[in-house]
Amino acid sequence: MIVDALVYAGASLYGGGRSLGELLADAPAAGLDLLVSAPAKPSDYDLAGASERLAEECGASGGRAVCLARLDPWQDDAAERLAALLAHPSVRGLLLHPWEETFAANSERALALAAQTAAHGRPVIVEAGHPLVSEALSLADLARRVDGTVVMTRGGQVSMSGLAQQSADLALAAAPNLCALSAGMYRQDWLESCVRQFGPERLLHGSCAPVFDLGYEVERVRHAEMGDDERAMVMGGNATTLFGLAREG
Amino acid sequence: MIEPVIDAHFHVDEVPALGWHMPPELAIEQLDAAGVQTAVIMTITDAPEVNPTALEMIADVCARWPGRFEAYARIHPWYGDEAERLLVRAIRELRFVGLKLHPVTTIAHPADESSLRLIRAAARLGAPTLIHCGDDPFCTPLELEQAAVRVPEATIVFGHMGAYYHGQDALAVAERCENVVLETSACPYPDLIGEAVRRIGAERVIFGSDGPGCPPAIELEKLRRAGLAPAELRKVLHDNQRALMDRVAR
Numbered sequence: 307m308i309v310d311a312l313v314y315a316g317a318s319l320y321g322g323g324r325s326l327g328e329l330l331a332d333a334p335a336a337g338l339d340l341l342v343s344a345p346a347k348p349s350d351y352d353l354a355g356a357s358e359r360l361a362e363e364c365g366a367s368g369g370r371a372v373c374l375a376r377l378d379p380w381q382d383d384a385a386e387r388l389a390a391l392l393a394h395p396s397v398r399g400l401l402l403h404p405w406e407e408t409f410a411a412n413s414e415r416a417l418a419l420a421a422q423t424a425a426h427g428r429p430v431i432v433e434a435g436h437p438l439v440s441e442a443l444s445l446a447d448l449a450r451r452v453d454g455t456v457v458m459t460r461g462g463q464v465s466m467s468g469l470a471q472q473s474a475d476l477a478l479a480a481a482p483n484l485c486a487l488s489a490g491m492y493r494q495d496w497l498e499s500c501v502r503q504f505g506p507e508r509l510l511h512g513s514c515a516p517v518f519d520l521g522y523e524v525e526r527v528r529h530a531e532m533g534d535d536e537r538a539m540v541m542g543g544n545a546t547t548l549f550g551l552a553r554e555g
Numbered sequence: 556m557i558e559p560v561i562d563a564h565f566h567v568d569e570v571p572a573l574g575w576h577m578p579p580e581l582a583i584e585q586l587d588a589a590g591v592q593t594a595v596i597m598t599i600t601d602a603p604e605v606n607p608t609a610l611e612m613i614a615d616v617c618a619r620w621p622g623r624f625e626a627y628a629r630i631h632p633w634y635g636d637e638a639e640r641l642l643v644r645a646i647r648e649l650r651f652v653g654l655k656l657h658p659v660t661t662i663a664h665p666a667d668e669s670s671l672r673l674i675r676a677a678a679r680l681g682a683p684t685l686i687h688c689g690d691d692p693f694c695t696p697l698e699l700e701q702a703a704v705r706v707p708e709a710t711i712v713f714g715h716m717g718a719y720y721h722g723q724d725a726l727a728v729a730e731r732c733e734n735v736v737l738e739t740s741a742c743p744y745p746d747l748i749g750e751a752v753r754r755i756g757a758e759r760v761i762f763g764s765d766g767p768g769c770p771p772a773i774e775l776e777k778l779r780r781a782g783l784a785p786a787e788l789r790k791v792l793h794d795n796q797r798a799l800m801d802r803v804a805r
Contacts, residue, residue: 466689466718466741467659468573468768490719492741493768518743522780529773 307339309545311512312374312401312431312459312487313520315360318346320406324516326363330370336521339542342512342549344374344401344431353378353407354387357397364396372549374401374431375423379415380408388419392426398549399428404439411440412447424454429548431512434458435470435491442470446477449484455548456484459514461491461500468492478504485548487512488540489523497530497540506536510544561796562586562771564685564714564740564763565594567616568609575599579616581767583623589771595763595796596624597655597685601631602641610641614649625800627655627685632669639676646680652800653677653712654684658693665693666701674702678709681802685738686711688725689718696724703732710799712736712761722747729755736795740765745780748791757787761795 310333317323323346324332333341343364345356357375364371375391377384377400391397400423404411411432420430430452434440442462449456462477463470471493478484478500485508488497500509513523527540546552565586568577577599586594596613600606610628617624628645630638645651654677656663656670663670665686674684686702687694696717703711716737717725722744729735729751737751740763751760764774775792783791 464719465691466715467657467687467691467694468575469659469691472573490743494770494773495768519745519780522743522745522777525776526773529770529776 307542307546307551308337308524309340309342309511309542309551310338310515310520311342311457311510311545311549313341313343313513313515314346314517315343315363316346316348316356319349319351320347322516326360326367326371329515329520330367332520333370336524338520338524339370340551341371342374342398342545343371344376347403347406354391357391361391361394361396372396372398372551374399376401376403377419378407379413379419384419385422388422392423392428399423400430402430403433405433405436409439410444412444417448417451420448420452420456424452427454429455429457431457431459431487434462435460435464437464442474442477446481446484449481452483454483456481457487457510458484459487459490459512461486461488461496463491463496466492471496475503478508485510485544487514488527489513489518494526494530497527498532501532501536501540506532506539507544509540510548511541558590559593560591560762560775560792562591562594562764562766563712563738563761563796565596565766566599566768567596567613568598568600570599575768577767579620583620585766585770585772586623589775591771593622594624594766595627595652597627597629601629601657601661603634603637604631610645610649610651626651627653629655629657630673631661632656632663632667632673633661635669638673642673642676643680646682646803646805650805652803652805653682656684657687659687659691662693665699666705671702671705674706674709674711678706681804683710683712683736683799685714687715688713688721689715690720696721696728700728700732703728703735707734710734710736712738714738714763715740715765716742716747716751718742726751726754729759735759736761738763739778739791740774741769745777748778748781749783752781752783752787752791757783757790758795760791762792
Protein backbone atom coordinates (compact mmCIF):
# COMPACT_ATOMS: atom_id res chain seq x y z
CA MET A 307 0.00 0.00 0.00
CA ILE A 308 1.35 3.41 -1.03
CA VAL A 309 0.55 6.07 1.53
CA ASP A 310 1.04 9.81 1.53
CA ALA A 311 1.67 10.47 5.21
CA LEU A 312 0.66 14.13 5.05
CA VAL A 313 -1.56 16.18 2.79
CA TYR A 314 -3.34 19.40 3.71
CA ALA A 315 -7.05 19.47 2.94
CA GLY A 316 -9.27 22.51 2.57
CA ALA A 317 -8.87 26.14 1.64
CA SER A 318 -5.95 27.78 3.39
CA LEU A 319 -6.07 31.11 5.16
CA TYR A 320 -2.87 31.88 3.28
CA GLY A 321 -4.34 31.21 -0.14
CA GLY A 322 -4.99 28.23 -2.34
CA GLY A 323 -5.79 24.80 -1.07
CA ARG A 324 -7.33 21.55 -2.24
CA SER A 325 -10.33 19.78 -0.80
CA LEU A 326 -9.98 16.22 0.41
CA GLY A 327 -12.14 15.17 -2.53
CA GLU A 328 -9.80 16.85 -4.99
CA LEU A 329 -6.75 15.29 -3.37
CA LEU A 330 -8.39 11.86 -3.40
CA ALA A 331 -9.27 12.34 -7.08
CA ASP A 332 -5.59 13.02 -7.85
CA ALA A 333 -4.29 10.16 -5.72
CA PRO A 334 -4.70 7.24 -8.18
CA ALA A 335 -2.71 8.99 -10.91
CA ALA A 336 0.09 9.46 -8.39
CA GLY A 337 -0.13 5.78 -7.44
CA LEU A 338 -1.37 6.57 -3.95
CA ASP A 339 -3.73 4.22 -2.13
CA LEU A 340 -4.34 6.21 1.02
CA LEU A 341 -3.91 9.77 2.27
CA VAL A 342 -3.19 10.91 5.79
CA SER A 343 -4.73 14.36 5.83
CA ALA A 344 -4.69 17.37 8.10
CA PRO A 345 -6.72 20.53 7.75
CA ALA A 346 -5.13 23.54 6.12
CA LYS A 347 -5.43 26.57 8.36
CA PRO A 348 -8.99 27.80 7.84
CA SER A 349 -9.92 31.42 7.43
CA ASP A 350 -11.90 31.36 10.70
CA TYR A 351 -8.83 30.08 12.60
CA ASP A 352 -10.98 27.27 14.05
CA LEU A 353 -8.54 24.39 13.71
CA ALA A 354 -10.49 22.05 15.95
CA GLY A 355 -13.67 22.61 13.98
CA ALA A 356 -11.83 22.01 10.71
CA SER A 357 -10.34 18.83 12.18
CA GLU A 358 -13.78 17.59 13.18
CA ARG A 359 -15.18 18.20 9.70
CA LEU A 360 -12.20 16.53 8.07
CA ALA A 361 -12.58 13.50 10.33
CA GLU A 362 -16.15 13.12 9.12
CA GLU A 363 -15.03 13.42 5.49
CA CYS A 364 -12.36 10.77 6.02
CA GLY A 365 -14.90 8.49 7.64
CA ALA A 366 -16.94 8.72 4.47
CA SER A 367 -13.97 8.19 2.14
CA GLY A 368 -14.32 4.43 1.89
CA GLY A 369 -11.04 3.80 3.68
CA ARG A 370 -9.01 6.02 1.37
CA ALA A 371 -8.19 8.69 3.91
CA VAL A 372 -7.60 9.19 7.60
CA CYS A 373 -6.72 12.42 9.33
CA LEU A 374 -4.74 14.19 11.99
CA ALA A 375 -6.16 16.56 14.55
CA ARG A 376 -4.64 19.98 14.07
CA LEU A 377 -4.69 22.20 17.11
CA ASP A 378 -3.19 25.45 18.31
CA PRO A 379 -1.37 24.98 21.62
CA TRP A 380 -2.07 28.62 22.49
CA GLN A 381 -5.81 27.88 22.73
CA ASP A 382 -6.85 27.06 26.30
CA ASP A 383 -9.33 24.41 25.19
CA ALA A 384 -6.81 22.62 22.95
CA ALA A 385 -6.40 19.62 25.28
CA GLU A 386 -10.14 19.16 25.61
CA ARG A 387 -10.71 19.41 21.84
CA LEU A 388 -7.80 17.02 21.22
CA ALA A 389 -9.27 14.42 23.57
CA ALA A 390 -12.55 14.51 21.69
CA LEU A 391 -10.85 14.29 18.32
CA LEU A 392 -8.63 11.38 19.30
CA ALA A 393 -11.79 9.41 20.09
CA HIS A 394 -12.89 9.68 16.46
CA PRO A 395 -11.98 6.52 14.50
CA SER A 396 -10.61 8.51 11.55
CA VAL A 397 -8.22 10.60 13.67
CA ARG A 398 -4.82 8.88 13.79
CA GLY A 399 -2.56 11.49 15.31
CA LEU A 400 -1.82 15.14 15.95
CA LEU A 401 -0.46 17.78 13.59
CA LEU A 402 1.39 20.72 15.08
CA HIS A 403 2.28 23.62 12.80
CA PRO A 404 4.64 25.90 14.73
CA TRP A 405 5.20 28.14 11.71
CA GLU A 406 1.55 28.98 11.04
CA GLU A 407 0.39 28.92 14.66
CA THR A 408 3.54 30.67 15.93
CA PHE A 409 4.88 28.63 18.82
CA ALA A 410 8.11 26.86 19.58
CA ALA A 411 7.97 23.17 18.72
CA ASN A 412 9.63 22.27 22.02
CA SER A 413 7.53 24.62 24.15
CA GLU A 414 5.66 23.31 27.16
CA ARG A 415 2.31 23.90 25.46
CA ALA A 416 3.35 21.86 22.43
CA LEU A 417 4.81 19.18 24.67
CA ALA A 418 1.54 18.86 26.59
CA LEU A 419 -0.47 18.16 23.43
CA ALA A 420 2.20 15.82 22.09
CA ALA A 421 2.28 13.85 25.34
CA GLN A 422 -1.51 13.64 25.39
CA THR A 423 -1.47 12.24 21.85
CA ALA A 424 1.29 9.77 22.67
CA ALA A 425 -0.70 8.55 25.67
CA HIS A 426 -3.37 7.49 23.16
CA GLY A 427 -0.75 5.55 21.21
CA ARG A 428 -0.84 8.03 18.33
CA PRO A 429 2.02 9.87 16.60
CA VAL A 430 2.68 13.59 16.44
CA ILE A 431 3.59 15.19 13.12
CA VAL A 432 5.28 18.58 13.33
CA GLU A 433 5.93 21.07 10.51
CA ALA A 434 9.68 21.29 10.86
CA GLY A 435 12.74 23.07 9.62
CA HIS A 436 11.26 26.53 10.00
CA PRO A 437 13.67 29.06 11.49
CA LEU A 438 13.06 30.19 15.06
CA VAL A 439 10.18 27.80 15.75
CA SER A 440 10.87 24.26 14.53
CA GLU A 441 14.49 23.55 13.70
CA ALA A 442 15.37 19.87 13.65
CA LEU A 443 17.11 19.91 17.02
CA SER A 444 14.02 21.48 18.58
CA LEU A 445 12.13 18.47 17.27
CA ALA A 446 14.68 16.17 18.85
CA ASP A 447 14.22 18.01 22.13
CA LEU A 448 10.46 17.50 21.87
CA ALA A 449 10.83 13.85 20.90
CA ARG A 450 13.11 13.12 23.85
CA ARG A 451 10.31 14.22 26.16
CA VAL A 452 7.48 12.32 24.44
CA ASP A 453 6.82 8.63 24.96
CA GLY A 454 5.77 8.08 21.37
CA THR A 455 6.71 8.78 17.78
CA VAL A 456 7.35 12.31 16.56
CA VAL A 457 7.58 12.93 12.82
CA MET A 458 9.20 16.03 11.37
CA THR A 459 8.12 17.26 7.95
CA ARG A 460 10.63 18.43 5.31
CA GLY A 461 13.32 16.23 6.78
CA GLY A 462 13.59 18.92 9.44
CA GLN A 463 15.18 21.22 6.88
CA VAL A 464 14.18 24.42 5.15
CA SER A 465 17.47 25.52 3.61
CA MET A 466 18.47 25.19 -0.01
CA SER A 467 22.05 25.86 0.97
CA GLY A 468 22.07 22.58 2.87
CA LEU A 469 22.76 24.40 6.11
CA ALA A 470 20.14 22.42 8.06
CA GLN A 471 21.24 18.98 6.92
CA GLN A 472 23.79 18.26 9.63
CA SER A 473 21.45 19.33 12.39
CA ALA A 474 18.74 17.09 10.95
CA ASP A 475 21.16 14.17 11.09
CA LEU A 476 22.10 15.03 14.66
CA ALA A 477 18.43 15.24 15.61
CA LEU A 478 17.67 11.81 14.19
CA ALA A 479 20.71 10.37 15.95
CA ALA A 480 19.72 11.94 19.26
CA ALA A 481 16.08 10.84 19.29
CA PRO A 482 15.33 7.27 18.14
CA ASN A 483 11.60 8.02 18.24
CA LEU A 484 12.00 10.86 15.73
CA CYS A 485 11.16 10.17 12.08
CA ALA A 486 11.14 12.35 8.95
CA LEU A 487 8.83 12.98 6.04
CA SER A 488 10.34 12.91 2.59
CA ALA A 489 9.22 16.11 0.87
CA GLY A 490 10.57 19.61 0.95
CA MET A 491 14.18 19.30 1.94
CA TYR A 492 17.22 20.19 -0.15
CA ARG A 493 19.16 17.33 -1.72
CA GLN A 494 17.52 14.18 -2.94
CA ASP A 495 20.43 12.15 -1.63
CA TRP A 496 19.52 13.08 1.94
CA LEU A 497 16.63 10.61 1.62
CA GLU A 498 19.17 7.94 0.75
CA SER A 499 21.58 8.83 3.53
CA CYS A 500 18.71 8.96 6.02
CA VAL A 501 17.82 5.36 5.21
CA ARG A 502 21.47 4.27 5.29
CA GLN A 503 22.29 6.01 8.55
CA PHE A 504 19.13 5.58 10.56
CA GLY A 505 17.23 2.77 8.87
CA PRO A 506 14.24 2.72 6.53
CA GLU A 507 11.84 2.79 9.47
CA ARG A 508 12.78 6.42 10.13
CA LEU A 509 11.59 7.87 6.81
CA LEU A 510 8.02 8.15 5.48
CA HIS A 511 6.76 9.44 2.17
CA GLY A 512 4.74 12.56 2.87
CA SER A 513 4.19 15.23 0.25
CA CYS A 514 2.63 18.05 2.29
CA ALA A 515 0.52 18.60 -0.85
CA PRO A 516 -0.71 20.97 -2.06
CA VAL A 517 2.23 22.90 -0.61
CA PHE A 518 4.37 20.52 -2.65
CA ASP A 519 3.25 18.55 -5.69
CA LEU A 520 1.36 15.36 -4.83
CA GLY A 521 2.64 13.33 -7.79
CA TYR A 522 6.13 14.76 -8.09
CA GLU A 523 6.94 14.01 -4.47
CA VAL A 524 6.05 10.33 -5.04
CA GLU A 525 8.53 10.32 -7.91
CA ARG A 526 11.17 11.78 -5.63
CA VAL A 527 11.00 8.67 -3.42
CA ARG A 528 10.77 6.35 -6.41
CA HIS A 529 13.98 7.87 -7.84
CA ALA A 530 15.92 7.63 -4.58
CA GLU A 531 18.47 4.84 -4.42
CA MET A 532 17.43 2.28 -1.81
CA GLY A 533 16.48 -1.37 -1.71
CA ASP A 534 13.02 -2.55 -2.73
CA ASP A 535 12.15 -3.57 0.82
CA GLU A 536 13.38 -0.24 2.14
CA ARG A 537 11.39 1.67 -0.45
CA ALA A 538 8.25 -0.29 0.42
CA MET A 539 8.64 0.76 4.02
CA VAL A 540 9.19 4.40 3.12
CA MET A 541 6.34 4.48 0.62
CA GLY A 542 3.74 3.02 2.90
CA GLY A 543 4.85 0.29 5.26
CA ASN A 544 5.97 2.66 7.97
CA ALA A 545 2.83 4.78 7.67
CA THR A 546 0.64 1.69 7.81
CA THR A 547 2.18 0.76 11.14
CA LEU A 548 2.43 4.25 12.57
CA PHE A 549 -1.12 5.34 11.78
CA GLY A 550 -2.74 1.92 12.26
CA LEU A 551 -3.84 1.85 8.65
CA ALA A 552 -4.14 -1.91 8.43
CA ARG A 553 -7.35 -1.44 10.29
CA GLU A 554 -8.75 0.38 7.28
CA GLY A 555 -9.23 -2.98 5.59
CA MET B 556 11.74 14.37 -23.22
CA ILE B 557 13.28 16.56 -25.86
CA GLU B 558 16.95 16.05 -26.62
CA PRO B 559 19.57 17.33 -26.21
CA VAL B 560 19.63 18.64 -22.67
CA ILE B 561 22.14 20.93 -20.99
CA ASP B 562 22.16 20.81 -17.21
CA ALA B 563 23.13 24.33 -16.19
CA HIS B 564 23.97 23.65 -12.54
CA PHE B 565 26.02 20.67 -11.37
CA HIS B 566 28.66 20.32 -8.68
CA VAL B 567 31.97 18.48 -8.67
CA ASP B 568 33.93 18.77 -5.46
CA GLU B 569 34.96 17.05 -2.25
CA VAL B 570 33.74 18.68 0.95
CA PRO B 571 34.59 16.37 3.85
CA ALA B 572 33.44 18.93 6.41
CA LEU B 573 29.89 18.58 5.09
CA GLY B 574 30.16 14.90 4.20
CA TRP B 575 29.59 15.79 0.54
CA HIS B 576 31.38 13.48 -1.92
CA MET B 577 30.90 14.74 -5.48
CA PRO B 578 33.39 13.08 -7.85
CA PRO B 579 33.16 13.61 -11.61
CA GLU B 580 32.46 9.92 -12.12
CA LEU B 581 29.21 10.35 -10.18
CA ALA B 582 28.31 13.29 -12.39
CA ILE B 583 28.83 11.20 -15.52
CA GLU B 584 26.81 8.35 -14.03
CA GLN B 585 23.88 10.62 -13.18
CA LEU B 586 23.99 12.49 -16.48
CA ASP B 587 24.01 9.22 -18.43
CA ALA B 588 21.12 7.86 -16.38
CA ALA B 589 19.10 10.97 -17.18
CA GLY B 590 20.13 11.14 -20.83
CA VAL B 591 21.82 14.50 -20.37
CA GLN B 592 24.74 15.16 -22.68
CA THR B 593 26.29 18.23 -21.09
CA ALA B 594 26.44 19.77 -17.63
CA VAL B 595 27.87 23.05 -16.42
CA ILE B 596 29.98 22.11 -13.42
CA MET B 597 31.31 24.14 -10.54
CA THR B 598 32.73 23.55 -7.11
CA ILE B 599 30.99 23.95 -3.77
CA THR B 600 34.05 25.66 -2.34
CA ASP B 601 35.30 29.02 -3.54
CA ALA B 602 38.58 30.13 -5.07
CA PRO B 603 40.99 31.37 -3.89
CA GLU B 604 39.73 30.44 -0.41
CA VAL B 605 38.87 27.94 0.94
CA ASN B 606 39.95 26.11 -2.19
CA PRO B 607 43.01 27.60 -3.95
CA THR B 608 42.98 24.91 -6.66
CA ALA B 609 39.25 24.88 -7.35
CA LEU B 610 39.49 26.26 -10.88
CA GLU B 611 42.30 23.96 -11.97
CA MET B 612 40.44 20.94 -10.61
CA ILE B 613 37.32 21.83 -12.58
CA ALA B 614 39.37 22.52 -15.72
CA ASP B 615 41.03 19.12 -15.39
CA VAL B 616 37.65 17.40 -15.13
CA CYS B 617 36.43 19.19 -18.25
CA ALA B 618 39.54 18.05 -20.12
CA ARG B 619 39.13 14.44 -19.02
CA TRP B 620 35.59 14.21 -20.40
CA PRO B 621 35.55 16.31 -23.58
CA GLY B 622 32.08 17.44 -24.57
CA ARG B 623 30.44 16.43 -21.32
CA PHE B 624 31.24 19.42 -19.18
CA GLU B 625 31.36 23.20 -19.32
CA ALA B 626 32.42 25.19 -16.27
CA TYR B 627 31.54 28.11 -14.04
CA ALA B 628 34.20 29.68 -11.83
CA ARG B 629 33.11 29.85 -8.23
CA ILE B 630 35.04 32.77 -6.79
CA HIS B 631 35.11 34.55 -3.46
CA PRO B 632 34.43 38.27 -3.96
CA TRP B 633 36.44 39.39 -0.94
CA TYR B 634 39.72 38.80 -2.75
CA GLY B 635 39.60 41.90 -4.93
CA ASP B 636 42.25 42.03 -7.62
CA GLU B 637 43.13 38.39 -7.13
CA ALA B 638 39.49 37.36 -7.50
CA GLU B 639 39.11 39.30 -10.74
CA ARG B 640 42.35 37.86 -12.12
CA LEU B 641 41.09 34.38 -11.32
CA LEU B 642 37.85 35.03 -13.18
CA VAL B 643 39.57 36.42 -16.26
CA ARG B 644 41.99 33.53 -16.30
CA ALA B 645 39.17 31.02 -15.86
CA ILE B 646 37.34 32.35 -18.90
CA ARG B 647 40.23 33.38 -21.15
CA GLU B 648 42.65 30.55 -20.43
CA LEU B 649 40.66 27.70 -18.90
CA ARG B 650 37.64 28.33 -21.15
CA PHE B 651 35.05 28.59 -18.41
CA VAL B 652 31.66 29.98 -19.42
CA GLY B 653 30.55 31.94 -16.39
CA LEU B 654 30.87 33.06 -12.80
CA LYS B 655 29.19 31.45 -9.79
CA LEU B 656 28.58 33.35 -6.58
CA HIS B 657 27.18 31.82 -3.41
CA PRO B 658 26.68 34.60 -0.87
CA VAL B 659 26.13 32.12 1.98
CA THR B 660 29.54 30.51 1.68
CA THR B 661 31.31 33.82 1.11
CA ILE B 662 29.26 36.16 3.33
CA ALA B 663 29.41 38.62 0.45
CA HIS B 664 26.23 40.57 -0.30
CA PRO B 665 25.43 40.36 -4.01
CA ALA B 666 25.21 44.16 -4.23
CA ASP B 667 28.41 44.80 -2.29
CA GLU B 668 31.05 46.42 -4.45
CA SER B 669 33.25 43.32 -4.18
CA SER B 670 30.52 41.20 -5.77
CA LEU B 671 29.53 43.85 -8.31
CA ARG B 672 33.14 44.09 -9.46
CA LEU B 673 33.16 40.40 -10.36
CA ILE B 674 29.74 40.55 -11.99
CA ARG B 675 30.90 43.49 -14.14
CA ALA B 676 34.06 41.64 -15.09
CA ALA B 677 32.04 38.61 -16.13
CA ALA B 678 29.74 40.83 -18.20
CA ARG B 679 32.70 42.41 -19.99
CA LEU B 680 33.64 38.90 -21.09
CA GLY B 681 30.08 38.17 -22.17
CA ALA B 682 29.70 35.62 -19.38
CA PRO B 683 26.66 35.14 -17.13
CA THR B 684 26.77 35.16 -13.35
CA LEU B 685 24.91 32.36 -11.58
CA ILE B 686 23.95 33.35 -8.02
CA HIS B 687 22.37 31.11 -5.39
CA CYS B 688 18.86 32.50 -4.98
CA GLY B 689 16.78 31.25 -2.09
CA ASP B 690 15.59 31.90 1.41
CA ASP B 691 18.97 32.46 3.05
CA PRO B 692 20.39 35.85 4.03
CA PHE B 693 22.15 37.66 1.14
CA CYS B 694 20.41 35.33 -1.31
CA THR B 695 16.80 36.45 -1.60
CA PRO B 696 15.53 37.65 -4.97
CA LEU B 697 15.13 41.20 -3.71
CA GLU B 698 18.76 41.21 -2.57
CA LEU B 699 19.92 39.81 -5.90
CA GLU B 700 17.82 42.44 -7.66
CA GLN B 701 20.06 45.08 -6.11
CA ALA B 702 22.91 43.61 -8.11
CA ALA B 703 20.86 43.18 -11.27
CA VAL B 704 19.86 46.85 -11.40
CA ARG B 705 23.41 48.01 -10.67
CA VAL B 706 24.91 45.93 -13.47
CA PRO B 707 22.24 45.99 -16.19
CA GLU B 708 24.73 44.80 -18.79
CA ALA B 709 25.20 41.52 -16.89
CA THR B 710 23.11 38.41 -17.29
CA ILE B 711 22.31 37.24 -13.78
CA VAL B 712 20.97 33.73 -13.35
CA PHE B 713 18.93 33.11 -10.21
CA GLY B 714 19.87 29.54 -9.25
CA HIS B 715 16.94 27.72 -7.55
CA MET B 716 14.62 30.60 -8.55
CA GLY B 717 13.81 31.57 -4.98
CA ALA B 718 13.87 28.13 -3.31
CA TYR B 719 10.98 27.37 -0.94
CA TYR B 720 9.52 30.71 0.06
CA HIS B 721 10.79 33.29 -2.41
CA GLY B 722 9.55 31.95 -5.75
CA GLN B 723 7.04 34.72 -6.30
CA ASP B 724 9.66 37.33 -5.47
CA ALA B 725 11.97 35.72 -8.03
CA LEU B 726 9.31 35.96 -10.72
CA ALA B 727 8.51 39.55 -9.83
CA VAL B 728 12.18 40.55 -10.00
CA ALA B 729 12.56 38.77 -13.32
CA GLU B 730 9.58 40.72 -14.64
CA ARG B 731 11.22 43.98 -13.60
CA CYS B 732 14.77 43.12 -14.67
CA GLU B 733 15.24 41.83 -18.19
CA ASN B 734 18.81 40.79 -17.40
CA VAL B 735 17.58 38.18 -14.91
CA VAL B 736 17.22 34.52 -15.90
CA LEU B 737 15.58 31.93 -13.63
CA GLU B 738 17.23 28.53 -13.19
CA THR B 739 15.09 25.62 -12.00
CA SER B 740 17.39 23.47 -9.85
CA ALA B 741 16.00 22.11 -6.57
CA CYS B 742 12.96 24.37 -6.82
CA PRO B 743 10.27 21.94 -5.62
CA TYR B 744 7.36 23.48 -7.52
CA PRO B 745 6.64 22.25 -11.08
CA ASP B 746 3.76 24.71 -11.34
CA LEU B 747 6.04 27.64 -10.54
CA ILE B 748 8.26 26.76 -13.49
CA GLY B 749 5.24 26.78 -15.77
CA GLU B 750 4.16 30.12 -14.32
CA ALA B 751 7.65 31.52 -14.86
CA VAL B 752 7.57 30.59 -18.54
CA ARG B 753 4.16 32.23 -18.92
CA ARG B 754 5.17 35.43 -17.13
CA ILE B 755 8.71 36.10 -18.37
CA GLY B 756 8.91 33.87 -21.43
CA ALA B 757 10.63 30.57 -22.10
CA GLU B 758 13.74 32.45 -23.23
CA ARG B 759 14.58 33.40 -19.63
CA VAL B 760 14.09 30.09 -17.85
CA ILE B 761 16.92 27.53 -17.75
CA PHE B 762 17.04 23.93 -16.58
CA GLY B 763 19.56 23.02 -13.92
CA SER B 764 19.64 20.10 -11.50
CA ASP B 765 22.09 21.04 -8.72
CA GLY B 766 23.38 17.52 -9.00
CA PRO B 767 24.63 15.26 -7.66
CA GLY B 768 22.63 16.09 -4.52
CA CYS B 769 19.61 16.69 -6.73
CA PRO B 770 20.08 14.23 -9.61
CA PRO B 771 19.09 15.36 -13.10
CA ALA B 772 16.66 12.47 -13.55
CA ILE B 773 14.30 13.66 -10.82
CA GLU B 774 14.88 17.31 -11.73
CA LEU B 775 13.90 16.58 -15.33
CA GLU B 776 10.76 14.87 -14.06
CA LYS B 777 9.80 18.24 -12.61
CA LEU B 778 10.10 19.85 -16.03
CA ARG B 779 7.85 17.15 -17.48
CA ARG B 780 5.20 18.21 -15.01
CA ALA B 781 5.52 21.95 -15.64
CA GLY B 782 3.03 22.01 -18.50
CA LEU B 783 5.41 23.43 -21.10
CA ALA B 784 4.92 23.20 -24.86
CA PRO B 785 7.61 21.31 -26.79
CA ALA B 786 9.12 24.51 -28.17
CA GLU B 787 9.26 26.00 -24.68
CA LEU B 788 10.87 22.86 -23.29
CA ARG B 789 13.57 22.94 -25.93
CA LYS B 790 14.50 26.46 -24.96
CA VAL B 791 14.49 25.71 -21.24
CA LEU B 792 16.35 22.43 -21.51
CA HIS B 793 18.94 23.45 -24.07
CA ASP B 794 18.75 26.50 -26.27
CA ASN B 795 18.86 29.20 -23.59
CA GLN B 796 21.95 27.87 -21.85
CA ARG B 797 23.59 27.19 -25.21
CA ALA B 798 23.02 30.81 -26.21
CA LEU B 799 24.49 32.09 -22.94
CA MET B 800 27.60 30.01 -23.43
CA ASP B 801 27.97 30.99 -27.08
CA ARG B 802 28.17 34.66 -26.10
CA VAL B 803 31.20 34.16 -23.88
CA ALA B 804 34.41 35.78 -25.19
CA ARG B 805 36.71 32.86 -24.46
